[in-house]
Amino acid sequence: MKTKFDSYMINDMPEGCKRCLKGEKLVLFMTGKCPRKCSYCSLSDKRKKSLEIFANERPCNSVKDVIKEAKENNATGAGITGGDPLVEFEKTYKFAKALKKKFGKNFHIHIYLPTNLVTPEKMKKLSKYIDEVRFHPLFLQMKTNGEKTYEYDVKKIKMATKYFGQKNTGLEMPVIPEKVDETLQFIEKIKDEISFVNLNELELSQTNFDEFTKKYSFAEDTYSVATSKAAAQKILKKLKDSKLKVHFCTAQTKEVHQYNNRLLKHNILPYGHRNSDGTVIYFAVYAKEHKLSDVKSALKHHKKIFVDKSKKRIILSQEILDDVLAEDVFKVARVMEYPTFDKTVLEFWEE
DSSP states (O other): OBOTTSOEEESOOOHHHHHHHTTOEEEEEOOSOOSOOOTTOOOOHHHHTOOOEEETTEEESSHHHHHHHHHHTTOSEEEEESSOGGGGHHHHHHHHHHHHHHHOTTSEEEEEEESTTOOHHHHHHHTTTOOEEEEEOGGGGOSSOOHHHHHHHHHHHHHHHHHHOGGGEEEEEEOOGGGHHHHHHHHHHHTTTOSEEEEEOOBOOTTTHHHHHHHOOBOTTSSBBHHHHHHHHHHHHHTTTOSSEEEEEOHHIIIIIIHHHHHHHSOOOTTOEEOTTSOEEEEEEEOSSSOHHHHHHHHGGGOOEEEEGGGTEEEEOGGGHHHHHHHTSSOOEEEEEOSSTTOOEEEEEEO
């Protein structure tokens, strides 16, 4: 069944996905380090080598930073990812605990994990504060299919199910066109230990570009592998009578719905105008050759202004725009940007 988010599902989807699609999930990136070297990994080289923590686009040095981002994004949950969050297990545990303590038991947290570093001790601790665990199977990065690889993952996932419960344990993996049979075989082996399978459309990235452009053709969007969606539909068809919740998340689902919905949830600065895609328009005077305090002093008689220190600018209400322009003292810029921590500028006009 196709959803309104341009994804496909059988028997519903897990709670983490439901909130993510609505834009309600904070993305908590714990580390770029990972014991695996998956050729299809979409992380940039910079992120792979980084030990820096990010909450959405915000670099974080403390729990306070993460909580601040969660508040500004009006998040009702978090998805913990990497790399492998277990490389930084103590930090992962600390941050999950802090989020749960701050926002309560209804703040839903899920985590993405390779199986390499999974142990009973870690699963037991994490299950106290993390609601849902999603495993990335090892066989996807192997050149050949092997029972030993299946057995290794099945053993680790069974171990986790003891602590998280079958309802809260599942798989999350990209749909690799040439691995359809192996994917179905693995799901068959693990189906009694999990309740959901999340499939993601295979996408082009900076780090897999050379391999993918030689190996695959691409869809009209130019960044998703053309045959990945067809492969996912084969898997969905095979699993149509399964009791598992199966959700196929397309590239369009992530780019058009998930991300835009998160932008729409994010707080914006005073006097901004939010567009339907989540971007924001501000009219502002930037302190370039002047001190910000001097610009503020010169405009304070207008009252409906906001000082944005992070961008060294004074944001104006549209109500006073004509008056400020008539004074002909400062140039006024019309800026369209994301409401995120980095406030990436998309369009800029200055008069």
